[in-house]
Amino acid sequence: MASIFNWLMVAVVIGTAFGDLAEVRRQNDCPYPCTVNGHHFCHPIPCPLPPCVDSITEHGICCPSCPDGPNCPAPDGHTIPWKHSEMIDGKNCTCEHPLTQATCV
Numbered sequence: 001m002a003s004i005f006n007w008l009m010v011a012v013v014i015g016t017a018f019g020d021l022a023e024v025r026r027q028n029d030c031p032y033p034c035t036v037n038g039h040h041f042c043h044p045i046p047c048p049l050p051p052c053v054d055s056i057t058e059h060g061i062c063c064p065s066c067p068d069g070p071n072c073p074a075p076d077g078h079t080i081p082w083k084h085s086e087m088i089d090g091k092n093c094t095c096e097h098p099l100t101q102a103t104c105v
């Protein structure tokens with residue numbers, strides 16, 4: 001009875017050790033797991049520049065994205081959505097091209 005118990009303990013210890021080993025191996029094989037368009041990668045991949053000033057990178061997603069869509073920086077520091085205009089300091093500021101400074105007239 002005692003020997004069966006001891007054997008079980010050994011089995012549990014060995015099983016745990018191998019489980020950890022498998023986990024370490026998984027991390028070594030895939031240190032930076034991420035997904036883009038349903039494809040899985042294990043290392044950082046080159047990403048296109050996100051077309052906004054407030055991009056975010058979600059955990060497990062390879063590339064940054066723009067939660068509020070493309071936009072431009074405006075002179076006073078806030079952002080203007082692409083193709084939109086806002087009056088800033090009495091000037092009509094328009095975001096014509098994402099990521100480029102809004103043009104104010």
Ligand SMILES: *[C@@H]1O[C@H](CO)[C@@H](O)[C@H](O)[C@H]1NC(C)=O
Nearest residue numbers: 084085086087092093094105
């Ligand atoms: C600002 O400029 C845009 C683009 O030229 C124009 O469509 C819009 O009507 C203008 N807004 C104002 C308040 O003048």
